[in-house]
Amino acid sequence: IIGSPNEFTGDLAESFRFTDGGKKLVVTLRRGLKFSNGDPLDANAVKFTYDRLFDQGATTAALTKMAKVMGKDSVRVVDDRTVEFAVADPNPLLLGNMSQYGHSILNPNVVRPHMTAADPSAHEWLKSNTKGTETGPYLLESWQPGVEFVFARNPNFWGRPPRISRVVLRIVPDPSTRLALLKSGDVDIARDLAPLDEVGLLKDQGVSVNRFPTRIVSFLGMNAKVPPFNNVKLRQAISYAAPYDTIVRSVMVGFARRLTSPVPSGMPTHTDEFFKYKTDPAKAKALLAEAGFPNGLSLTFTSRADLAESKGIAIWVKSALARAGINVTINEMQGAAFTAALQKHDLVFFHHPGWNSINNDPFYHVFWLLQSACCDYTNYSNPEIDDLIRRFTISTDLSARADASRRIQQIAVDEAAWVFLYQPDLVLATRKNIGGVVYYPADVRFRYYFMTKE
Known part of the structure; x- marks a missing residue:
């Protein structure tokens, strides 16, 4: 079963709705929610969680502000079950920005005692402590770093037990x-x-191979701030030398599809x-x-x-580029x-194995990969793209937004921002007695909650 990355359903939330022309999001919690230790999970726990996030000022707070919930004062408890953003x-x-891991609701009774002057958000404590804060179908029973995690049923989970x-x-x-x-x-x-082993498993009578398409983008990065990759013609030359079909066929053995745009297939406004x-x-x-470079040139290519x-x-890549006069x-x-x-953006010519945007939104996606200081790993920049991202990331004019996304794709492809390689399939191999495989394409994860074992 494949979920939809463009439809949102409540988990702890019984319902949610926008009011006041989209200027308020009202969330109503399910009745009788509890944390794994039996403490009540109510609107005050939600408020505590967001206050902590904004005080911490890390990635989750930035993503929330990106979606224009600007701080602690933007989160209000209406009653025990209702929170207004x-x-x-x-x-x-x-x-989409709220449907990410960092928004997990924390138990103030458990976390607050560990918020100290040395660790004001209890961030360091939470790195190795979860008991009493879990809200999902499983709780963390034990953990040996680098060895294993053991999960057990959460007796206080609100839904059907796994x-x-x-x-x-x-x-x-x-x-x-x-x-x-x-x-x-x-x-x-x-x-x-x-990938070759995954193909071999197709013939194994004791194994099932579950294959799902992804929106992960895998590409060759070329650092546009480092010569010769600041030369558009050079990037285009490499793009015409790259062995696209060979990589999909011989390396990924068919468990991938061609990437034809910075906005992947499966994301709204994608076009090839x-x-x-x-x-x-x-x-x-x-x-x-x-x-x-009429006589070719030599380059160093970095791989994992x-x-x-x-x-x-x-x-x-080495073999294909040699045919174009490039020694790798x-x-x-x-x-x-x-x-x-x-x-650190220190790589110059390299293979990026894959990026997945949890929010399946084209402007969320291109903001991080084509503009942001953190994740524009190729240091590619185009002033028109920068302007379009600035103008349309939070725009509610969906038609104009789609046109702007198409223009971004056109520019990035024409200027060879990357060498666009493939979107890999996600493959989960299981024994034949395992059922209930449910795939969430938004975060590229499977859920043990639905699985069965005969």
Whole structure:
């Protein structure tokens, strides 16, 4: 079963509605809600949670402000079951921005005693303590960092108890080991296997392979602030040299589809009408000459050493670009080092394995990847795109917003902001006796709550 990333339903909320022309969001909680320790979960707990978020001033507060709920004074307790959010400007982002992990409601009776001068938001304490704060179908029974998480049924969950009473989530870094454990029946579920192994499992009578499309974007990044990638012609040349179909066919073994825009397929306003790139070494050579490199050039390409697909992509990129006169040296980095360099914008020419925007909104998406200081990892910038993002991110003129999104896609494709590679499928391999696989495309997660084991 696949959920919808564009429809919102209540969990702790019995209902929610916009009033006053979209300037207020009124949320009514379910009756009798409790935290996992039995404490009541009421409107005061919601208010406490948002006060803490705004005091902390971290990412969740920024996302809430992005959707124009501007601070603690914008959150008001109406009665024990009702909370009102004041929205400075009506906008289409709020529900999507609120449907993210950081908005989990916390138990003030548990958290407040740990809000100290040294840890005013109890952030450090919460990194390793959850008891009494859980609200979902499971609670965290035990946790060994780097080894396993053990989840047990939450006796105070408001809904139907989960069918599986206990879930052990083991951390197994090596995909080949995960594969062996699944095939032997030592584990029931495995994910993030190598694509070739996933294909092999299709023939295994004891295993089911569940395959779902995603909105994850995977691309080759080119740091537009670092020569020669500040040259549009050079970026276009690489875009014509890239081995798109080979990567989808040979590296992803068909468990992916072509990415044809910065706004992925499955996201509102996506269009592939502007995409023009295909593997064409002659075209790439001509553009290299226009870029000032008639005799080719040498580049270093960085890939993830711990990801089979990233390693494979590096090999095919090196081979394909050589046919266009570009000599590529491969630099492999382990995951932690790669991520640290990515976040510092230190990578120059690299494979980005994937970004998923939890809010399935094109302007939320392009804001982070084409403009924000944190996540525009390629340092790409275009003044018209910047202006369109500024003007339309919170606009309620949906027609004009769609036109602006199409224009952003046109510019980013034309200027080769990235080398647009693919949208990977999400694959979950399970033993045949596991049922109830439900996939949420918004956060690219599965829910143990619905699963069954015969």
